[in-house]
Amino acid sequence: MARHVVATVDDIPAGQRMLVKVGGREIGIFNIGGEFFAVSNRCPHEGASLCKGRIVGLVESSEPGSYQFSRRGELLRCPWHGWEFDLRTGKSWCEPDRTKVRSYDLKVEPGGALVEGELQAETFPVVIEKQYVVIEV
Amino acid sequence: MSIVELERSGAARSRLRIIDCDIHPAMTSWTEVHPYLAKQWIDHLSVYGSHLRHAFSEALSHPRMSPDAARVDAYPEEGGPPGSSLELMRTQHLDPNGVETGMLIPLRWNPGSQRNLDFGVALTQAMNTWQVERWVKNEPRLRASVLIAQEDTGASVAEIDARAGDPNFTQILVLPKTDEPFGRRRYWPIFEAAVRSNLPIAIHVGGTNGHPSTGGGWASYYMEEHNTVAETMQAILTSLVFEGVFERFPQLRVVIMEGGLGWIPSLTARMDKHWSRLRSEVPHLKRPPSEYIREQVWFTTQPMEEPGTAAQLIDLFDRIGWDRLLFSTDYPHWDFDDPRYAFRANLSEAQRDQLLYGNAQAFYGLP
Numbered sequence: 001m002a003r004h005v006v007a008t009v010d011d012i013p014a015g016q017r018m019l020v021k022v023g024g025r026e027i028g029i030f031n032i033g034g035e036f037f038a039v040s041n042r043c044p045h046e047g048a049s050l051c052k053g054r055i056v057g058l059v060e061s062s063e064p065g066s067y068q069f070s071r072r073g074e075l076l077r078c079p080w081h082g083w084e085f086d087l088r089t090g091k092s093w094c095e096p097d098r099t100k101v102r103s104y105d106l107k108v109e110p111g112g113a114l115v116e117g118e119l120q121a122e123t124f125p126v127v128i129e130k131q132y133v134v135i136e137v
Numbered sequence: 138m139s140i141v142e143l144e145r146s147g148a149a150r151s152r153l154r155i156i157d158c159d160i161h162p163a164m165t166s167w168t169e170v171h172p173y174l175a176k177q178w179i180d181h182l183s184v185y186g187s188h189l190r191h192a193f194s195e196a197l198s199h200p201r202m203s204p205d206a207a208r209v210d211a212y213p214e215e216g217g218p219p220g221s222s223l224e225l226m227r228t229q230h231l232d233p234n235g236v237e238t239g240m241l242i243p244l245r246w247n248p249g250s251q252r253n254l255d256f257g258v259a260l261t262q263a264m265n266t267w268q269v270e271r272w273v274k275n276e277p278r279l280r281a282s283v284l285i286a287q288e289d290t291g292a293s294v295a296e297i298d299a300r301a302g303d304p305n306f307t308q309i310l311v312l313p314k315t316d317e318p319f320g321r322r323r324y325w326p327i328f329e330a331a332v333r334s335n336l337p338i339a340i341h342v343g344g345t346n347g348h349p350s351t352g353g354g355w356a357s358y359y360m361e362e363h364n365t366v367a368e369t370m371q372a373i374l375t376s377l378v379f380e381g382v383f384e385r386f387p388q389l390r391v392v393i394m395e396g397g398l399g400w401i402p403s404l405t406a407r408m409d410k411h412w413s414r415l416r417s418e419v420p421h422l423k424r425p426p427s428e429y430i431r432e433q434v435w436f437t438t439q440p441m442e443e444p445g446t447a448a449q450l451i452d453l454f455d456r457i458g459w460d461r462l463l464f465s466t467d468y469p470h471w472d473f474d475d476p477r478y479a480f481r482a483n484l485s486e487a488q489r490d491q492l493l494y495g496n497a498q499a500f501y502g503l504p
Binding site: 079 | 209474477478
């Protein structure tokens with residue numbers, strides 16, 4: 001496992017996503033209202049590129065005829081078969097224990113901390129004043 | 138408890154070799170068939186439009202899960218509906234998935250479901266030529282299907298005869314929402330022409346005939362309606378069997394497309410059971426229904442069943458017959474099956490090759 005600086009927080013506005021490649025893996029970085037999450041770009045069901053899916057909320061119902069919508073923008077829906085994945089956990093909504101997309105540890109760190117550490121910021125120069133998205137792969 | 142995770146190398150991907158029996162090409166607009174339509178019908182389209190045999194003529198009977206029932210990633214950058222770009226079809230599907238031959242199944246515009254029969258017939262002729270000119274001539278991996286307006290039997294036979302022997306076409310295509318159950322005698326000239334032309338009849342989910350999708354009326358939800366594709370296929374298969382189509386046309390070959398698979402053993406067992414008790418009502422059936430189906434009916438694999446255990450999938454294939462299964466992806470539709478992951482069982486290399494390639498190669502007589 002190594003830590004990788006993959007983006008600045010400014011690169012991914014709230015509600016947006018970015019696809020990055022780290023060590024041959026395609027990983028999607030998602031900004032949910034200022035919180036960042038990283039999941040594999042490969043759907044665990046049949047391998048679709050998850051990052052091409054729609055970012056959706058959670059629709060639930062306490063009884064027929066009654067609907068609740070919550071967690072706006074926190075679920076990712078596969079572009080093929082529509083599996084819904086919780087971006088916070090990687091778990092699918094319908095089979096949370098059995099079908100989950102791999103998620104990666106992610107931290108937002110200031111440039112100053114990175115320059116002093118031994119990070120693999122090989123893709124771009126790190127500026128002390130900025131905030132960076134760092135994932136562990 | 139297992140976590141499903143997929144890691145595949147690029148090498149494994151390039152080894153694939155498949156025949157995809159269900160690819161849906163699309164027009165960017167009606168103007169694509171104008172060159173193949175008489176002026177009368179171009180004018181008809183602009184003045185009266187397309188009218189299908191159900192309410193809300195230009196709409197589907199139920200909202201599809203995604204717009205255009207399509208994969209979200211299948212929209213061409215240059216615009217147009219999914220399936221309208223040959224270039225995207227190549228780079229997104231044919232090339233990476235190792236498609237050596239792909240069968241075109243045009244569904245939209247529904248010529249067989251047009252209220253105006255003469256327009257429907259003209260549209261089948263135009264769309265058949267369109268498939269060759271727009272797709273097969275530009276991409277030798279693709280093959281066309283002979284669309285027919287089945288409610289006009291005479292015109293259907295003429296169109297089949299006109300395309301017979303043309304190597305661009307591999308089969309006749311009918312959507313199962315026919316006006317009457319498809320085994321009825323009014324449709325028999327079509328079966329006769331199919332046998333004469335040595336073309337199988339593909340019956341692919343779809344079409345509109347004004348009847349509700351279920352025996353219990355109109356479904357409320359797309360998910361509800363989506364399950365009825367199996368019911369519809371069961372109805373059409375029982376009609377073909379009990380009307381005596383397979384007995385009358387022993388050379389006829391039928392392929393049921395996208396109707397699911399799990400129901401097949403249960404239906405054939407039930408039909409055999411009833412035949413053993415009620416045979417005298419249909420004395421024209423000489424043999425148990427399952428035998429006709431086993432010998433004259435094939436099935437495409439998508440949407441692949443995903444049972445709880447791999448053993449159940451193997452058992453299902455055993456019961457249907459491994460040689461009756463033709464691989465299909467349904468590209469570019471949302472319930473697309475990826476050939477790398479569709480079969481959730483440890484298949485031998487020979488089994489996998491049979492399903493992905495060999496069966497279709499034999500069925501369509503491909504080199």
